[in-house]
Amino acid sequence: MKKIFWVFIPVLMLVAAVTFFTASDPEVKKQFTIGVVNPNPGTRAIHRGFIDGLQAAAKLEGWELSFTICEEKGKIDQCIQDLVERQVDMIFSVTTPATKKVKKAIAGTGIAGIFAIHDPLQAGVIKSLRHPGGNLTGVQIRGSVPKAVEWLLAVAPNTRHIYMPIRLDTKAAPQSLQDLRTAAQAVGIRLTVVEAKNKAELEQALLTIPPDTDAIFMLHSMLISTHARLIADMANARKIITAGAIGKSREGSVISFSPELPKIGRQASRIALQVLKGETVGDIPTEIAEFKLGINLQSAKEVGIEIPNNILILADYIVR
Numbered sequence: 001m002k003k004i005f006w007v008f009i010p011v012l013m014l015v016a017a018v019t020f021f022t023a024s025d026p027e028v029k030k031q032f033t034i035g036v037v038n039p040n041p042g043t044r045a046i047h048r049g050f051i052d053g054l055q056a057a058a059k060l061e062g063w064e065l066s067f068t069i070c071e072e073k074g075k076i077d078q079c080i081q082d083l084v085e086r087q088v089d090m091i092f093s094v095t096t097p098a099t100k101k102v103k104k105a106i107a108g109t110g111i112a113g114i115f116a117i118h119d120p121l122q123a124g125v126i127k128s129l130r131h132p133g134g135n136l137t138g139v140q141i142r143g144s145v146p147k148a149v150e151w152l153l154a155v156a157p158n159t160r161h162i163y164m165p166i167r168l169d170t171k172a173a174p175q176s177l178q179d180l181r182t183a184a185q186a187v188g189i190r191l192t193v194v195e196a197k198n199k200a201e202l203e204q205a206l207l208t209i210p211p212d213t214d215a216i217f218m219l220h221s222m223l224i225s226t227h228a229r230l231i232a233d234m235a236n237a238r239k240i241i242t243a244g245a246i247g248k249s250r251e252g253s254v255i256s257f258s259p260e261l262p263k264i265g266r267q268a269s270r271i272a273l274q275v276l277k278g279e280t281v282g283d284i285p286t287e288i289a290e291f292k293l294g295i296n297l298q299s300a301k302e303v304g305i306e307i308p309n310n311i312l313i314l315a316d317y318i319v320r
Helices: 001-026 041-061 073-085 096-106 145-155 172-186 199-207 222-226 227-235 261-276 297-303
Strands: 031-037 064-070 091-093 112-117 136-140 163-164 190-195 215-218 241-244 255-258 290-295 317-320
Touching: 031 041, 031 073, 031 096, 041 064, 041 091, 041 112, 041 222, 041 261, 064 073, 064 222, 073 096, 091 096, 091 227, 091 261, 096 112, 112 261, 136 261, 145 172, 145 215, 145 241, 145 255, 163 172, 163 199, 163 222, 172 261, 199 222, 199 227, 215 227, 222 227, 227 297, 241 297, 290 297, 297 317
Parallel strands: 031 064, 031 091, 091 112, 112 136, 163 190, 163 215, 215 241, 241 255, 290 317
Antiparallel strands: 255 290
16 A cells, blocks of 8 residues: 555646646737738728727737738739738738739638728629628728718808819729719709829819819829828818818818728727637628718818807817
């Protein structure tokens, strides 16, 4: 019995030591690799908001995230291919063309796709908003144009002629233009549309604004998003109010009704979090972006417009 007892004690000590050190080891963290594809310089705040939102969530969950960001327009195809070959866990895409490429590339893979684009249903990216299907879902940005026109008229009720430079460089641009034509026609506003292919042509368009122009409107377009400050500055110099359905009040637009770019990204990050926690991406409804009213009082002062208090109190953010 004594021999058995002395043999048994070392075994117990060994088991106890293994249990102690195993319990003392920190829990292995979940690791996720995420690709980010956004070729539009004017909307980079979207994917920054997405990254910030996911990083904040990962910190709470105890996860480790790594991001590969693709921003160069000429290298998007190769970048998407590389992400798929590396078998990343997720790809977040901004702009309809990029999302279509992602959809094609991740078909039949286990890679989840999250997007922030203008109209995913019309683009054929999803089957429906409620049941996207496949392995993509995200945030729809379209829908703010009619209300943006209403807010313009609330601030400048005598508006009869809107001048709008644009480049039809995204799927969102012609869709937004159609929305604006419909909204303007409904309230008897004449619309002058001038296409500009680059910054030089945009500047020329802004130097030749018709004298009876009451307002300049900004829509979803890479060229317009990127040069919103230029548009606002040149319009202010002519004492012409700027409005729009893209969130550019912080860049000089007197009034805007649209999603705020960083918040679009954060909204998409909340959807991405559900996927990383194990939900099936195609079963998660596509959300509509939250639209915000922005007012720039400095620009309003430069063009000689006083924003009524009943509108100011409804603003989601005010730039002074």
